[in-house]
Amino acid sequence: MAKYIEMIRIRFLMMLAYRTNYYSGILIYSINIGAYYFLWSAIYGDKGEIEGLSVIQMTTYIAVAWMARAFYFNNIDREIAQEIKEGKVAVEFIRPYHYLTMKTMQGLGEGIFRLGFFSVPGMIIVSLIFPINFSAALSTWLFFMVSIIFSFIVNTQINLLTGVMTFFFFNNDGLIRAKRVVIDLFSGLLLPISFYPVWAQSVMDFLPFKAISYIPSMIFTDGFSRNEVWDALLFQFVWALILIIPIQVLWIIAKRQLIVQGG
Amino acid sequence: MDQVIQVKDLRKDFKSHSSRPGLKGAFRDLFNRNYSIISAVKDISFEVKQGEMVGYIGENGAGKSTSIKMLTGILTPTDGTVTVNGMNPHKEREKFVSSIGVVFGQRSQLWWDIAVQESFKLLKKVYNVSDEDYEAHMTHVIDSLDIGPLLDKPVRKLSLGQRMRCELAAALLHNPPLLFLDEPTIGLDVLVKLKIRNFLKEINEKYKTTILLTTHDLTDIEALCERVIMLDEGQIIYDGKLANLRSNWGEGKQIEFQFAEEVTKDELSPLMKELDAEWTASERKNVWVANVVNEEHVISEVIGRVVAAHRITDVKIHEISTEEIIRNIYEEGVVDGKIY
Numbered sequence: 065m066a067k068y069i070e071m072i073r074i075r076f077l078m079m080l081a082y083r084t085n086y087y088s089g090i091l092i093y094s095i096n097i098g099a100y101y102f103l104w105s106a107i108y109g110d111k112g113e114i115e116g117l118s119v120i121q122m123t124t125y126i127a128v129a130w131m132a133r134a135f136y137f138n139n140i141d142r143e144i145a146q147e148i149k150e151g152k153v154a155v156e157f158i159r160p161y162h163y164l165t166m167k168t169m170q171g172l173g174e175g176i177f178r179l180g181f182f183s184v185p186g187m188i189i190v191s192l193i194f195p196i197n198f199s200a201a202l203s204t205w206l207f208f209m210v211s212i213i214f215s216f217i218v219n220t221q222i223n224l225l226t227g228v229m230t231f232f233f234f235n236n237d238g239l240i241r242a243k244r245v246v247i248d249l250f251s252g253l254l255l256p257i258s259f260y261p262v263w264a265q266s267v268m269d270f271l272p273f274k275a276i277s278y279i280p281s282m283i284f285t286d287g288f289s290r291n292e293v294w295d296a297l298l299f300q301f302v303w304a305l306i307l308i309i310p311i312q313v314l315w316i317i318a319k320r321q322l323i324v325q326g327g
Numbered sequence: 328m329d330q331v332i333q334v335k336d337l338r339k340d341f342k343s344h345s346s347r348p349g350l351k352g353a354f355r356d357l358f359n360r361n362y363s364i365i366s367a368v369k370d371i372s373f374e375v376k377q378g379e380m381v382g383y384i385g386e387n388g389a390g391k392s393t394s395i396k397m398l399t400g401i402l403t404p405t406d407g408t409v410t411v412n413g414m415n416p417h418k419e420r421e422k423f424v425s426s427i428g429v430v431f432g433q434r435s436q437l438w439w440d441i442a443v444q445e446s447f448k449l450l451k452k453v454y455n456v457s458d459e460d461y462e463a464h465m466t467h468v469i470d471s472l473d474i475g476p477l478l479d480k481p482v483r484k485l486s487l488g489q490r491m492r493c494e495l496a497a498a499l500l501h502n503p504p505l506l507f508l509d510e511p512t513i514g515l516d517v518l519v520k521l522k523i524r525n526f527l528k529e530i531n532e533k534y535k536t537t538i539l540l541t542t543h544d545l546t547d548i549e550a551l552c553e554r555v556i557m558l559d560e561g562q563i564i565y566d567g568k569l570a571n572l573r574s575n576w577g578e579g580k581q582i583e584f585q586f587a588e589e590v591t592k593d594e595l596s597p598l599m600k601e602l603d604a605e606w607t608a609s610e611r612k613n614v615w616v617a618n619v620v621n622e623e624h625v626i627s628e629v630i631g632r633v634v635a636a637h638r639i640t641d642v643k644i645h646e647i648s649t650e651e652i653i654r655n656i657y658e659e660g661v662v663d664g665k666i667y
């Protein structure tokens with residue numbers, strides 16, 4: 065276990081080595097939140113609420129969705145693909161650890177770094193500029209925390225899955241890009257799932273994506289009733305379990321037919 | 328456990344796709360692709376004992392790296408068995424990889440963006456090395472490889488030679504009984520090479536570390552390995568003492584004469600009468616080389632006759648270098664007329 069925790073520390077150091085990325089990240093996120101704030105204010109006009117969300121809840125939703133994204137988002141699919149293409153996995157295979165667990169830990173290190181140095185200060189700044197409603201209930205905060213941990217797990221699992229696919233397709237840049245678009249659209253980052261047509265919502269019930277952004281953001285904005293919260297957490301938990309299966313299967317097959325390029 | 332490496336009928340086939348030329352070809356490739364099977368390693372067998380330093384040599388593409396990848400468990404063999412440190416490299420992965428150290432000269436194992444010592448710290452945790460063991464072993468390693476001043480620099484800022492010394496230290500951090508080195512001296516200057524060689528010799532003596540080394544620099548092999556395994560097109564063509572290779576092939580000597588004035592072959596040839604020797608002209612002016620068998624009386628006789636007949640300014644006696652021997656073998660693909 066110590067080795068996995070050490071990896072989180074190493075990832076912190078790497079993030080610090082590339083501080084400029086971090087500043088540009090803050091800028092991009094602020095622009096996104098600002099743009100969506102003005103867009104939604106225009107759409108709401110003088111309507112009190114749409115699909116059960118008031119305009120303040122909507123702003124909060126957008127802000128928290130982006131801040132949560134800073135925590136769960138990572139590029140480990142891209143990193144895995146690159147390591148496979150450059151033949152660097154060879155080195156990973158001669159280490160006494162589980163490669164995918166190590167990658168997950170790197171993602172976690174990155175996530176914790178951004179949560180502490182980016183999301184929290186970012187959220188404070190955003191709340192000074194835009195009207196945002198923080199829940200007073202301690203339970204909301206606890207549920208939210210559990211929920212974003214699951215967001216991280218599910219999102220990382222999907223990334224691992226896309227990354228490992230490189231073993232089979234070799235060049236899967238297209239797949240990685242498609243995955244990113246799908247997650248931004250179907251996770252509820254840009255638009256709450258409750259705004260989708262009913263048929264689309266029922267399709268979404270059978271896909272893991274809304275576990276990534278929609279659920280934690282709805283919990284944070286108090287958009288769910290207590291029962292709905294429990295259902296939502298169960299939904300996340302079940303997907304976290306289900307996704308283990310295809311990852312393990314693909315990983316075992318990939319190891320067997322691994323071809324290391326070059327050397 | 329006397330045999331550290333046991334390899335039997337090891338084979339690796341690669342499926343290699345070839346692309347058809349042109350746009351039309353690319354469309355056809357979409358539906359059915361041409362492929363051919365390349366056998367990179369063809370049914371090789373050998374064993375290595377504990378404490379041996381073995382040179383694993385062969386031309387580019389002979390299959391050296393492919394064999395090492397199978398021995399370290401990175402690639403699955405198509406056929407045959409591998410036992411390393413008493414384990415099958417594919418079973419008991421974590422236990423197995425903790426018992427070996429690997430350096431690939433072509434790719435870095437250190438984390439690119441962080442200081443070398445941070446990489447070491449991580450590896451220490453990964454291999455579960457205790458503080459005392461780390462202190463005792465690594466202080467010495469860092470000293471002998473002279474990498475102390477490099478430890479706080481990020482890997483991407485190191486020169487090739489500096490990085491390679493750090494790589495070697497990283498591979499030895501858990502003090503493995505077996506070390507695989509795939510071209511560890513590629514692109515290094517003489518001094519760094521010397522440092523690395525001395526270091527390898529030292530750990531081999533101190534810990535009886537077994538070392539399997541591939542390199543294209545035969546002076547590495549001469550300095551370190553008593554035994555060589557020579558590979559050609561995936562097959563072992565020689566497995567034995569480096570010294571034997573020399574005595575089978577490098578029988579002769581070359582005596583190089585620098586004459587004071589111009590001489591011709593016609594003038595020189597009569598001097599060799601009844602002797603097992605031959606003249607070749609050198610590229611340099613007035614320099615001729617007599618190729619003779621390695622026998623005392625022939626060598627003295629040739630020198631005696633030449634000196635008596637002509638004025639000379641310099642004489643040198645060369646043995647045939649290992650490099651020439653190996654080159655001859657690579658060219659012919661056989662050793663001493665027979666394929667091993």
Ligand SMILES: Nc1ncnc2c1ncn2[C@@H]1O[C@H](COP(=O)(O)OP(=O)(O)OP(=O)(O)O)[C@@H](O)[C@H]1O
Pocket residue numbers: 323324325326327341342343365366367385386387388389390391392393394
């Ligand atoms: N992934 C691969 N797919 C197809 N063929 C491969 C692959 N890897 C290696 N080969 C082929 O296998 C053969 C042996 O390659 P290998 O890398 O083992 O050579 P090597 O002895 O290490 O050569 P070098 O001295 O150049 O490093 C080569 O003919 C190479 O083209």
Ligand SMILES: [Mg+2]
Pocket residue numbers: 327391392393509
């Ligand atoms: Mg090679």
